[in-house]
Amino acid sequence: MGHGHGHGHGAGADDRRRLGVALGITALVLVVGAVGAVVTGSLALLADLGHVGTDVVALGTALAASALAARPPSRRRTFGLGRAEVLGAALNAVLLLGVTVWVAIEAVERLATPTEVPGGALLVYGLVGLVGNVVALAVLQRGSGGMNVRGAALHVLGDALGSVAVLAAAVVTLTTGWAYADTLASLVIVAILLPRTVALLRETGHVLLEGAPAGIDVDDVHTALLDVEGVAEVHDLHVWAINDRSPAVSAHLVISDEGCATADCGEHGVLDRATIVLRERFGLEHSTLQIEGVEHADHEQACEPPVVTVERGFGAR
Structure with missing residues (x-):
C-alpha cells in the first residue's frame, strides 16, 4: 500500500x-x-x-x-x-x-x-x-x-x-x-x-548511496511509527531520497489485534494514521507502507522459492 x-x-x-x-x-x-x-x-x-x-x-x-x-x-x-x-x-x-x-x-x-x-x-x-x-x-x-x-x-x-x-x-x-x-x-x-x-x-x-536525507533521523521515524495506534511492530524501514527535494520512506507495519489494516477504516486505519505522521512530522510525502498481521510477519520468507541442489554422480555432465 x-x-x-x-x-x-x-x-x-x-x-x-x-x-x-x-x-x-x-x-x-x-x-x-x-x-x-x-x-x-x-x-x-x-x-x-x-x-x-x-x-x-x-x-x-x-x-x-x-x-x-x-x-x-x-x-x-x-x-x-x-x-x-x-x-x-x-x-x-x-x-x-x-x-x-x-x-x-x-x-x-x-x-x-x-x-x-x-x-x-x-x-x-x-x-x-x-x-x-x-x-x-x-x-x-x-x-x-x-x-x-x-x-x-x-x-x-x-x-x-x-x-x-x-x-x-x-x-x-x-x-x-x-x-x-x-x-x-x-x-x-x-x-x-x-x-x-x-x-x-x-x-x-x-x-x-541511498543515505537518509539530512534532517531526518531514522530512529525517530521508527519510534513515531511504533507509536501509531494499532501498530505492534515496525521492520524493514528505509528512508532515502531520489534527490534533495524528494525524500521517500518504505516500511512494514505489523498491526496489533485491535488495529485495523484496511484502508476503509477512515481515521481509525493504521495506514492513514501512519501516513499522516510521516507527512506532518518528517515531511515524507512519498510513503510506501506494507500492512501485516502478526502471523504474517513471522512467515515473510515462506513464498521464497526453495533452493534446488543438483547432485552429480560419476560421469555426469
Missing part, C-alpha cells in the same frame, strides 16, 4: 530559467577572462578562468540535469529521472575539485619562480569578472536551492571569490610590486573552495 505525490515542477522550471540566464552571463565572463589571461599571464586570473570554464560546463550540466529531472516516470524508470540532478551536482563537484587541485599545484610551483604580472590589466579583467559573477550568483540564489542549483552556484561563488582575489592581487602588485601577490591570491581561492567542494561531493555521494 503506498501514497505517491508529485511536486516541485514549478520550482524545476524556475531553476531552469535561472540556470539559463547564469549560463549566458558566465559564458560572456569566460570570453573576457580568456583575453585577460592571455594579455596578463596572471595565474590568479588563469585560476579564475579555469573555474569559469568549469562553470560553463557545470551550468550546462545543471541545466540539462534539471530538464531530465522534469521528465515524468515511465515503466522503465518508475522514479523518473530525478537522480539526474544529483549526478549533475556530483559531476560539477568533481570538475571543480580537479581545477582546484591543479591551481594549487601550479601555485606551489610559482612560489619557487614568481612570474611578473601587469597590475593594471589584472585590475580591469578582475573587475569585469567580479561583476559578471555577482550577477550570475544573485540569479541562482533566488531559485529553489536544490542540490543541482547549489552545485552550480558553488562554481559561480568560486569565480566571484576568485575575482576578489584577482583584484586584491592587482592592488598589491600596483602599490608594492610584490611578485608573490598573484600566487598568494590563487592559494586563497583554493583554501576557500576546497572544503565546500568536498562537502558537496560528500552530499551527492550520500544521496547516490
Whole structure:
C-alpha cells in the first residue's frame, strides 16, 4: 500500500530559467577572462578562468540535469529521472575539485619562480569578472536551492571569490610590486573552495548511496511509527531520497489485534494514521507502507522459492 505525490515542477522550471540566464552571463565572463589571461599571464586570473570554464560546463550540466529531472516516470524508470540532478551536482563537484587541485599545484610551483604580472590589466579583467559573477550568483540564489542549483552556484561563488582575489592581487602588485601577490591570491581561492567542494561531493555521494536525507533521523521515524495506534511492530524501514527535494520512506507495519489494516477504516486505519505522521512530522510525502498481521510477519520468507541442489554422480555432465 503506498501514497505517491508529485511536486516541485514549478520550482524545476524556475531553476531552469535561472540556470539559463547564469549560463549566458558566465559564458560572456569566460570570453573576457580568456583575453585577460592571455594579455596578463596572471595565474590568479588563469585560476579564475579555469573555474569559469568549469562553470560553463557545470551550468550546462545543471541545466540539462534539471530538464531530465522534469521528465515524468515511465515503466522503465518508475522514479523518473530525478537522480539526474544529483549526478549533475556530483559531476560539477568533481570538475571543480580537479581545477582546484591543479591551481594549487601550479601555485606551489610559482612560489619557487614568481612570474611578473601587469597590475593594471589584472585590475580591469578582475573587475569585469567580479561583476559578471555577482550577477550570475544573485540569479541562482533566488531559485529553489536544490542540490543541482547549489552545485552550480558553488562554481559561480568560486569565480566571484576568485575575482576578489584577482583584484586584491592587482592592488598589491600596483602599490608594492610584490611578485608573490598573484600566487598568494590563487592559494586563497583554493583554501576557500576546497572544503565546500568536498562537502558537496560528500552530499551527492550520500544521496547516490541511498543515505537518509539530512534532517531526518531514522530512529525517530521508527519510534513515531511504533507509536501509531494499532501498530505492534515496525521492520524493514528505509528512508532515502531520489534527490534533495524528494525524500521517500518504505516500511512494514505489523498491526496489533485491535488495529485495523484496511484502508476503509477512515481515521481509525493504521495506514492513514501512519501516513499522516510521516507527512506532518518528517515531511515524507512519498510513503510506501506494507500492512501485516502478526502471523504474517513471522512467515515473510515462506513464498521464497526453495533452493534446488543438483547432485552429480560419476560421469555426469
